[in-house]
Amino acid sequence: MLKRVPAGRRWRLLVLVAVVVVVVGGIAGFLRAGPGPSHAAAQPLALEVTAPETVPSYHAPITLRGKATGAKSVAVGGQSITPGPDGSFEVTLPQLPVGAAVVATDADGRTTTQPVTTRAEVPRIRAVHVTAYAWAYQPMRDDVLTMAREGRIDTVQLDIKDEDGVVGYDSQVPLARQSGAAAGIYDAGSALKTLHDMGIRVVGRIVAFRDRTMAEWAWHAGHPDWVIQNPSGQPYSSGYGSIAFTNFASPEMRRYNIDLAAEGARLGFDDIMYDYIRRPDGPLSNMVFPGLTVPPSVSIADFLHESRDPVRAAGAFQSAAVFGIAATRPDEIAQDIPLMAPNLDYVAPMLYPSHWNAGEYEVVNPNAQPYDIIFRCLQDFQRQVQGTGAKVVPWLQDFSLGVTYGDAQVRAQIAAAAAQGIPSFFLWNAAVSYHSGALDPA
Numbered sequence: 127m128l129k130r131v132p133a134g135r136r137w138r139l140l141v142l143v144a145v146v147v148v149v150v151g152g153i154a155g156f157l158r159a160g161p162g163p164s165h166a167a168a169q170p171l172a173l174e175v176t177a178p179e180t181v182p183s184y185h186a187p188i189t190l191r192g193k194a195t196g197a198k199s200v201a202v203g204g205q206s207i208t209p210g211p212d213g214s215f216e217v218t219l220p221q222l223p224v225g226a227a228v229v230a231t232d233a234d235g236r237t238t239t240q241p242v243t244t245r246a247e248v249p250r251i252r253a254v255h256v257t258a259y260a261w262a263y264q265p266m267r268d269d270v271l272t273m274a275r276e277g278r279i280d281t282v283q284l285d286i287k288d289e290d291g292v293v294g295y296d297s298q299v300p301l302a303r304q305s306g307a308a309a310g311i312y313d314a315g316s317a318l319k320t321l322h323d324m325g326i327r328v329v330g331r332i333v334a335f336r337d338r339t340m341a342e343w344a345w346h347a348g349h350p351d352w353v354i355q356n357p358s359g360q361p362y363s364s365g366y367g368s369i370a371f372t373n374f375a376s377p378e379m380r381r382y383n384i385d386l387a388a389e390g391a392r393l394g395f396d397d398i399m400y401d402y403i404r405r406p407d408g409p410l411s412n413m414v415f416p417g418l419t420v421p422p423s424v425s426i427a428d429f430l431h432e433s434r435d436p437v438r439a440a441g442a443f444q445s446a447a448v449f450g451i452a453a454t455r456p457d458e459i460a461q462d463i464p465l466m467a468p469n470l471d472y473v474a475p476m477l478y479p480s481h482w483n484a485g486e487y488e489v490v491n492p493n494a495q496p497y498d499i500i501f502r503c504l505q506d507f508q509r510q511v512q513g514t515g516a517k518v519v520p521w522l523q524d525f526s527l528g529v530t531y532g533d534a535q536v537r538a539q540i541a542a543a544a545a546q547g548i549p550s551f552f553l554w555n556a557a558v559s560y561h562s563g564a565l566d567p568a
Contacts, residue, residue, distance in 0.1 A: 169196035172213075173230040175240045180247040181222050183396060185441040188244055189218045194230035202228045202242065222246055224438045248443055248471050251519050251550035252565065253281035253329060258294025258311040260558035273560065274326050277568030282321055283399065283552055286330040286390050287383075289366075291339030299385045301378075305343040318394040329445075329552075330395035334383045336402035337372045344379075345369060351416035352376045354406065362413055364406045371406050375418035375425050384433045391440030398437050399474060401447040403430070405460040422460035430469035443471040447521060450477045453506035463507065467514035474552060475507050477520050479539070480527040493529045500542035508546060517550075524553040524560050536564035 175192040194200050195213040203223035209215040209230075227241045254273065260266040261284060273279045287293045293307045295314035302308040321328050344352035345361055354362040354371045361369035372379045387398040405422045406413065418425060430446065437444045452461035452475065467473055479499050482492035492499035500522065507518045522539040523531060536553065543551055553560055 169232075171196040171230060171232045171236055171238050173197070173228065173238045173240050175228050175242075177242060177244045180245055182247060182249060183441070184222050184224070184246045184438050184443065185396070186222065186246070187218055187220055188222050188242075189216065190228060190242070191216045192228065196232050197230035198233045199231050200228060201231070202226055221441055222438075224435050245515070246438075246443065246471070248517050248519075248550075249280075249327070251281045251327070251329075251552065252279045253283050253552045254279055254524075254558070254560050255283045255331070255552060255554050255556075256285070256558055257288060257556075258285050258292070258309070261294075261317055262312045266558050269560075270558070271320075271324070273562050273565065274321070274324050276562070278562050278565035279326070280568070281327040281329060281396075283329040283331055284317060284395075285333075286395070286398075287332045287334075287337070287386060289333050289336055289402070291333070291337035291341070293386065297386065297389060299382070299389055301340070301382045302386065305340050307339045307343075314390075314393050322394065327396040328394070329397040329399050330387075330390040330442075331399045331401055331447075332383060332386055332390070334400045334403045335372050335374045335379070335405075336366060336370055338367055338370045340379070340382065341369045341372050344372065349378070352379050355414040355416065356412060357414060359414075362406065364408060366406070373415055373417070374403075374405065374422070374429060375415045377417075380429050380432060383429075384436055387433055387442075387444075388436045388440045391437050391442035395442055397443040397445055397471070399445045399447055400430070400433075403446045403461070403466075404449070407459050421457075423456055423462040423465060426460050427462060427465035427469065430466055434469045445470055445472045445474050445519070447474045447476055450475050450481065450503055453503065453510050463510035464514065467511045467516040470514075470516045472517040472519045472550075473507065473511055474519050474521055475503070476554070477503055477539075478523040478527075478554065479535075480523060480525075480529065493527070496523070496531075496535050497538040497542045500539045501545055504543060504546045504548065518548055519550040519552065520548065521552045521554050524555045524564075525557070531561075533561045533563040536561050540564065 172195040177190050181188050192215055193213045194209045197209050200207050200209055200215045203219045203226050205217055207215055207217055227239045229237055229239050231237045256270055285294050291307055292309050293302045294311045296310040297308040318328055341353050352373055354373050356362050390398055434444050448461045449459055452463055456462040477500055479492045479496045482499055484491055487502040489495050489499045511518055520543055524536050540551055
């Protein structure tokens, strides 16, 4: 028997029935066909990136191309762009971004990432060492510039901080100014422009932890932990002086050298080379390194790791000058090449024939056999850096010590490096006087 329903209740009943029909219909459809494809499922987020394998420097611009299917935006190196309708994109960055990745983001905020694997390729280096004072003295500077004009060298190694801890230009690093290290001997901007206008690359050398200027200032300014000490708590004395080495385990001393390196890279030095990136030679029992919690060789490698990204991000390659004995006796001066090399673009072993003992590498008289000793010790360094991504660029001898060196002896060392597949080298002469006849014009 049907009852009459009042009009107000009939309206509410109709609404309820409609809702039930919609819900039941939806459930039936779900059970019949399963969940329908969403826009995101129809357009899955995918990313393909094409990048050059190498660029000539960390200063060089880099162009990335690719396709970001389903993406609303693509970001890399601080830039964000909107891909085309088909997902294609192209972006040019002013320099190679260090540790960067391409990130594609869809409308729902989901992301997919691909790292930028492009690496900066160290070019050929045919270089001579130049001190700050030599650059500031026109006759010596002109000799170097003549070698450059004649194509005998393509790189100049110009000191940023020398063996006394003197910073050659008017550095703005606070500790360099506070300690009196910033000497303003030469104008860095002018020097870099002069050389770069000639197509000459410039390597800035930083003598890291042999630093009499900073060690003396720190000791007297109440920072004894910035200085290597002896077991009685006094500054460690060595053949380099009564107080010559800063403490590589000190965060402040590490930061000081990294700040100088990054400043140099920003000024335009193409490479930063650390020298005296080690502990003093001598018995470890005579040395105390305040704050050191790991073996010295590990601490040195860690320092290079800390420095690597700031230097590269500022646009420069990072390298380190190391002892020739480091390939076979890493603990003697805390230079473990396999630990150091992954943090370097190249290792620069100092292989001066006059510094080897008779019979090493089965060479009877290394000083009188420059080709033989260079050829054989470079084999060790090539093995040590294998798989690390670092190259080997040796320091060669252009000075006389026990045996007179001239064009022939310098040329023999260069030939030995070339025979090992190494076309690059640095020539060392503390007096900045070189046998240009040993260098073939380009």
